[in-house]
Amino acid sequence: MAVYTHVSAEALAEFLTRFDVGELVSAKGIAEGVENSNYLVETTQDRFILTLYEKRVAADDLPYFMALLDHLAAKGLPVPPAIKDREGREIHELEGRPACLIKFLPGVSLSHPNVAQARAAGEALGAMHQAVADFPLDRPNSMGFESWKPLLERCGESLDGIAPGLYRDLDFALGDLAETWDRQGLARCAIHADLFPDNVLMLGDAITGVIDFYFACTDIRLYDLAVAHAAWSFDTTGEHYDEAVGNALIEGYSQSFPLSEVEHSAFHDLAVGACLRFTLSRAWDWLNTPADALVTRKDPLAFWRRVKVYDPDLATLLPTLA
Ligand SMILES: Nc1ncnc2c1ncn2[C@@H]1O[C@H](COP(=O)(O)OP(=O)(O)OP(=O)(O)O)[C@@H](O)[C@H]1O
Ligand SMILES: N[C@@H](CCO)C(=O)O
Known part of the structure; x- marks a missing residue:
């Protein structure tokens, strides 16, 4: 509702x-x-x-x-x-x-995007990033990297009610990510920051609308692609990765906005960041939405599980992902 x-x-x-x-x-x-x-x-x-x-x-x-x-x-x-x-x-x-x-805007949002649709979404995201080159306004990302540790602490040990050991594992993963996060000083611009399939309207394989800009902000450009990649390329449980859809999204993006070598090498870190952001925001909502509320709570673990694809070495150190 x-x-x-x-x-x-x-x-x-x-x-x-x-x-x-x-x-x-x-x-x-x-x-x-x-x-x-x-x-x-x-x-x-x-x-x-x-x-x-x-x-x-x-x-x-x-x-x-x-x-x-x-x-x-x-x-x-x-x-x-x-x-x-x-x-x-x-x-x-x-x-x-x-x-x-x-x-x-006409169109419907998809639940299970195919390869052609993912390519179109990537292309549209790259075109958006090209188009904001001369957008003059700034908005700090209220859900950006610096907010994740405070959000973890606000959720606290109650996270263990979602999965035993989750608080410790999220803390560990955040610490690990902090060692390398944006060391390269990647390019920034206005980003959508929530480009899930339900925020893209399509007719067939053509995009008719990109909606829901209410998390838009100034942040790392590649982080926007990482969010979209994590949102589009998995089933709803986060267990099954569709590599063809993920690759199509990146290929489509690269057609509008070619990625540098540095960006290619930073991609997995940014994708882990995206997984942590949505695990944490969903966990906060999970812990703070009354069970009888009319809103459907989204599963935080579905984003946590995606870490296994983006950083398999890190995942082996996290008992909740075993
Ligand atoms: N400009 C538009 N043209 C056509 N339909 C729209 C438009 N904006 C929103 N909608 C419809 O309204 C629905 C809800 O919109 P939106 O996703 O912006 O809501 P929200 O409450 O901000 O949701 P979210 O939970 O995704 O943050 C969309 O799924 C879509 O069906
Ligand atoms: N896209 C977010 C919700 C915020 O719009 C999620 O699925 O967790």
């Missing part, structure tokens, strides 16, 4: 009068997604997505996200910018929440 805030028909009809988008015909809550409240809104002119931002998206970050979407859309990339009202404003308030009316 992802409708946390109810929007009345009266409030929505009044909200739409600020824009030049026609009149309200229908509005339906969208079940997918876990972070924000999303509605599919139809007017006499078009379809739109109405998003009300819930607790994880800080209102102060919205101008960055919207500027990034405008920048990418202006360069012809398939991302959904916010619709401007008659006074040029994109960010609004509705039912007490920050809210944006967003361009609707």
Whole structure:
């Protein structure tokens, strides 16, 4: 479920009068997604997505996200910018929440991407990285490398309730990664930072939309590819690696944005980092979401298991991965 805030028909009809988008015909809550409240809104002119931002998206970050979407859309990339009202404003308030009316993009998000789709996603990510070369804004990564150790400590020994020994193993893996993390001073730019298959809309093998930029930030460019690689190339348990899909993602990326030798050699470290980031954020959610909440908790161990592929030597030192 992802409708946390109810929007009345009266409030929505009044909200739409600020824009030049026609009149309200229908509005339906969208079940997918876990972070924000999303509605599919139809007017006499078009379809739109109405998003009300819930607790994880800080209102102060919205101008960055919207500027990034405008920048990418202006360069012809398939991302959904916010619709401007008659006074040029994109960010609004509705039912007490920050809210944006967003361009609707066709397509469906995939559960099991194939090789051609992974290649297309890699190409699109590389094109995005090319397009942000002149994007002027910065946003530190609130879920970046420096945040992982504090997040581990906030989860604490409760992690052992997810798997006995997990706290110690995560601590060990983080210490190991800290020895080599970004020693090379890799190139940075605005990155998506959450390019999972459910954030890419496709029709057949063609990409029609890249959505959900609410973790976007300035960080290591290659880390974005590593996140996508970890998200796209495994089954949902994290046990089975699909090498063909993983390679296609990297090949597609390299067509848009060739990787340097240094980047090739750093890739596995960044992928281990991506595994730790999603293990930790999922573990935090796992430990802090009431069992009876309507939101489905995502399995933290599914990302932890991926470490076996990206750093088999490290994995042999981790009893929880035995
Ligand atoms: N611009 C768009 N055009 C078409 N559909 C969209 C658009 N934005 C969102 N959607 C639909 O709404 C769903 C939820 O959107 P989104 O993934 O942004 O939500 P979220 O709550 O931020 O989710 P997440 O849990 O992935 O962080 C998507 O799966 C997609 O079906
Ligand atoms: N993509 C993240 C959720 C945050 O959007 C995950 O699957 O853990």
